[in-house]
Amino acid sequence: MRKLHDSLADLGRFSEPALLILISLADGPKHGYAMTRDIEVVSGQKLGPGTLYGAIARLEARKWIEPLPADDRRRPYRLTGAGQRVLRARLEGLRAVTRVGHSRLAEG
């Protein structure tokens, strides 16, 4: 049976931007500009607009995020229940990988 976090990995080159977007929205609904700023603060990466909206479209297609009514020209998005589950599974997977990496560094 396929694991949930594998689904995020299925997004190919958009998997990392998508993960960053899910993490950003875990804090509450945000529009595109606010997401870019938040992601830059959290990860030090500045997502380009083409990458940002490529990832948003993919996340929306999978119903991991959903749009809210537009505020002026800006449309906020929020994390769905499915998106929370995918994010949690992905972070657990990353935590396991990080733990192994740290332990191997300590041994070396």
Add this chain to the structure above:
Amino acid sequence: MTAERLVRLYPPAWRDRYAEEFVAAVGSGPLHVQQIVDIVSGAIDAWLSSDVRRATVAAAGVRKGGRGMDSYSFVCSDSKLRYTQRDAWIGAGVLILVVVVFSALDIAARRSGLPATGDILKTLAFPGAVALSMPLWLLKGQPWKAQVVVIGVTLGLVFLARYVASLT
């Protein structure tokens, strides 16, 4: 170069859904080279990605129509279909092109005194063209392994049929 100009590179349904918020997120000022490259590659992705098409089609359905509904009505008619009318036209174009190429190779082989090779090319022309065009429309958006299996089995059966025919 501004975001308002570059957003025109995106498909109509994508623009209907995202253009306004996209421009608002980017701002209306001049863009850096990196941003321009990112937006252009995003536009190419939006034209090619079945994921992005599904997102924009779903949104168009919610929003009572507009250009997106017209452009992607082929998809909307059956949610299991992942290709658009444009994809079907591209698939048909590739199909015709491959048939023409196989036929030209068939003629070239016969003129070079290789009638057996010509026969094989002639047999393969249409089924081969159908198989090679499938990833562009019928199989678009399917996992690559599934595409390899379907195309491989199709071509394998054609080769098998050709081989059995050569025995009789």
